[in-house]
Amino acid sequence: MTTPRARVSRLLESTAMARAYTLTVLGATFGSFAIEQMTSRVTFATIILLLAVLGAAILFVRREELSLLRVAPTSLLMFLALALVSLLWTTDRSDTLAAWVWLFGFAFLAITIGHIRDTLQTVRAIGDTLRVLLVLSLGVEILSGVLLDVPIKFLAIEGNLALGGPIQGLFGTRNMLGFVAVIALITFVIEWRTQSVVAPIAVPSIALAGFLALLSASPTVLVLAIAVGIGTGALTTVRHAPPARRTIVQWMLGIVVVVALSVALIFRHPIIAWMGAGSDFSTRADLWNKILDFVDLQPFQGWGWFGTWERGEYPFTFINYLLDNHHETALNAFFDVLLQLGIAGFLLFALLGGVALVRSWLVASVRRSVVYAWTPLVLVTLAVDSMFESFTLTGAGWFMLVLCALRAGQSRSWRESIDAANTGVIPTLGRSE
Structure with a gap:
């Protein structure tokens, strides 16, 4: 006779549960604003907590499939650790702890999905x-x-x-x-x-x-569309290049990207005027310059992790006061991390996204299925959007960054040989339906 515990275990490790859990998490993550507005912040927090507990139970019953070394990217764990350690010097420990819990919660949900779905x-x-x-x-x-x-x-x-x-x-x-x-x-x-x-x-x-x-x-949509279009064209070129010439093509594309970015930087003012985003960019430039003034005061450790600025703590309130504005973020994920976690946090955040992009790009370059192009293209979107918004530090943006970083790490990491990406199987714990 099957015990209730065995039935629960079978349910938790079933494909149907994995699919239902994934859809529920994604619905809650991308629908977070509407859920909070129609209910409350406490209700949404309860939903995330229950999903995290359920995710922990699912991973527990699948523990034999898990490898401790492959649970999460090292750069992600280090970034989370630094955000938590910032409790030692933050201007408000309770708000920093609350912001870290949100950061960890969405990261955990992404990690769970990354391990139960391919x-x-x-x-x-x-x-x-x-x-x-x-x-x-x-x-x-x-x-x-x-x-x-x-x-x-x-x-x-x-x-x-x-x-x-x-x-x-x-x-x-x-x-x-x-x-x-x-x-x-x-x-x-x-x-x-x-x-x-x-x-x-x-x-x-x-x-x-x-x-x-x-x-x-949105003034950023055109930039995102151009970036994704260029990324798609470049990746398609690499994928269709003969294997013997693929490395040369990669280097040539890298040089083209550097040159293009340099040209865009030199001619940034005409480009901004052409996009009709002059006033929008001017607002961002003023904000970023003011942020750098505060970064200079605590350059290495930052002011503590807060995520968004809605809690109204120092130095965010003072920055808004000086600018006579009500910004809720730095309107740039890199500046936000630099302000809150200093140079160390900035480097870890750049490492998390950069390594994930390189890994996923290399895998997509050699894999036959076009599905592997999804991860690098989404990471390109996240990277470009991070220059104009701080979406990748909270909610759906952070969730997608962690999910893509985990997916890239499963496909190609320092824990496996360089030739792993050219073999027949990419390690994954997802079960096919």
Whole structure:
């Protein structure tokens, strides 16, 4: 006779549970703003806590499949450790501890999914989740901007759909909607190319994501689209290059990227004017210059980990006072980390994303399936967006960074030989359906 404990264990390690858990986590992560606005911060925190406990139980029953060395990237663990250690010098220990718990919570959820789902299953789950959220976003925008013609204030929806935007959907701001729409575009195209979904679903999904990205009127969407387009072209070139010439092609592309970035830096003012983002960039430049003044006061350790600035602690309140503004972030993930965790945190954050991008790029270069292109393209999106927003330090952005870093580490890491990426199997704990 099967004991209740055995039945629970079988349920927790089942494929159905893994898929349901993944969809629930993704729904909560990407729908965090709407959930908080419709309920409360405490309710959302309870949801994340319960999901973390359930994730721990799932990993426990799958413990024989886990390797302690491969649980999480070393750079991620070091970044989390530094954020926690900043309790020793932060200006408010309770707020830093609360911010660290949020940071760890989303990271743990990403780690759990990274170990119970493979790359294709992850892409499918993210595609399904974002399809629903984008449809709902368009629905509430139609309700607010066309049918009722009134803002929906508790969701921060301004009702500008009939005016051609900007719109926010269920994500709170137009920039966040644009960011999610670009992630969705990458995911939907990969789904289509891998034949994971049929064309009657894939094509409308791509059109919807592109339409919402356009209506978001986010100044960063164009930059993200260009970056992803260039990344896609470069990766396609490498993938189709003969193996004997692939290394040379990689180096040539690297030189082209450096030259392009240099040219963009030199001609940044004409480019900004062409994009019509002069005032937006000017606001960011003023903020970043003021942040650097405070970084100079505590350059190595920073002021302590806070994540967003909504808690109103020093030095964030003073920076806003000096600028006569109400910024909730540094509008740049790298500047935010530099301010809060100093040079050490900045280097660890850059290492986390940089190593993940290199690893995933190398794997995608040699793997036949196009699904491996998803990770580097999402990381390119996260890296570019981090120059204009701090999304990659909290919520869905941080979750995606950890998930991609874990996926890249499973595919190619210092723990396995250099030739592992060219063999037939990439280590993964995901079970095929």
